[in-house]
Amino acid sequence: MNKYLSMAAVLAAVVLSACGGSSSSSSSAFTLSATTASYKIDYIADAQPAMGKSAFTLKITKAGAAAPGLAVTLAPVMDMSGGMRSSAMTMGSSHGAPAEDVHDNGDGTYSCAIYYLMAGKWTLGVTAGGEMASMTLDVAAAGKDTPMVKLLSQTQMIMGSTGAMEPMPYYIFNEGMSGTDKFNVFVAARQDMFTYPHISGATVEITDSSTWAVMTDLGGGHYSVSGLTQMKSGTQGMLYIRLKVNGALCTTNGGANTDTNDHQMFMVTP
Numbered sequence: 088m089n090k091y092l093s094m095a096a097v098l099a100a101v102v103l104s105a106c107g108g109s110s111s112s113s114s115s116a117f118t119l120s121a122t123t124a125s126y127k128i129d130y131i132a133d134a135q136p137a138m139g140k141s142a143f144t145l146k147i148t149k150a151g152a153a154a155p156g157l158a159v160t161l162a163p164v165m166d167m168s169g170g171m172r173s174s175a176m177t178m179g180s181s182h183g184a185p186a187e188d189v190h191d192n193g194d195g196t197y198s199c200a201i202y203y204l205m206a207g208k209w210t211l212g213v214t215a216g217g218e219m220a221s222m223t224l225d226v227a228a229a230g231k232d233t234p235m236v237k238l239l240s241q242t243q244m245i246m247g248s249t250g251a252m253e254p255m256p257y258y259i260f261n262e263g264m265s266g267t268d269k270f271n272v273f274v275a276a277r278q279d280m281f282t283y284p285h286i287s288g289a290t291v292e293i294t295d296s297s298t299w300a301v302m303t304d305l306g307g308g309h310y311s312v313s314g315l316t317q318m319k320s321g322t323q324g325m326l327y328i329r330l331k332v333n334g335a336l337c338t339t340n341g342g343a344n345t346d347t348n349d350h351q352m353f354m355v356t357p
């Protein structure tokens with residue numbers, strides 16, 4: 088590559104990253120951008136993404152004009168090869184994350200959500216109208232509330248990152264409370280290191296007291312409950328959650344139900 092061109096690319100990258108850094112300190116907005124052959128893609132969020140649910144908007148333009156109606160897909164990838172992997176993980180050390188289906192708002196903007204499984208450096212691949220771009224972003228650690236819990240299937244097995252078979256993991260993400268009585272979650276499974284479908288039709292039960300309530304299946308992997316009674320505004324409280332898929336209870340260790348492994352806990356502040 089031409090030396091001056093490559094230096095220009097490095098400088099552009101430095102300037103872009105400096106912009107990203109300063110915008111997060113001066114206001115709550117967090118923006119990134121990337122280009123494909125035909126499109127400019129702007130990533131716009133209220134804040135830097137953190138582990139757990141991260142909602143954002145993609146604004147896509149072609150030669151300055153809004154570009155609605157594109158097929159847009161997201162491919163978040165975390166490369167774990169930078170020393171975080173264990174010695175046993177020699178292959179397949181990278182992984183993806185669940186994402187919502189992208190919603191076309193019809194005005195050149197697209198509503199998106201990614202459910203980050205870990206804090207750290209991620210690459211977000213975006214395919215728009217068959218053209219691919221990628222952005223890198225730092226995903227912050229979670230705040231004090233629990234972003235996500237994991238339960239394992241007793242019956243379904245998948246190939247893990249080491250190549251060995253392991254129980255299929257189900258991830259339940261905190262989508263927040265409204266008031267003190269309503270709580271929402273998103274459920275996804277890992278089929279392989281890059282395939283995380285959302286799970287509809289499961290039985291998700293929750294309690295903040297002694298009685299389990301079945302959460303309403305809203306479709307698309309989203310579940311909701313109302314009528315919680317013990318949570319207090321501004322005070323972190325505990326919610327117990329359990330999951331049945333095709334009638335089979337998931338457990339914390341993938342083993343048979345021992346009554347202590349049949350649920351997970353969210354610490355949540357209404």
Ligand SMILES: [Cu+2]
Binds near residue numbers: 165182205
């Ligand atoms: Cu990771």
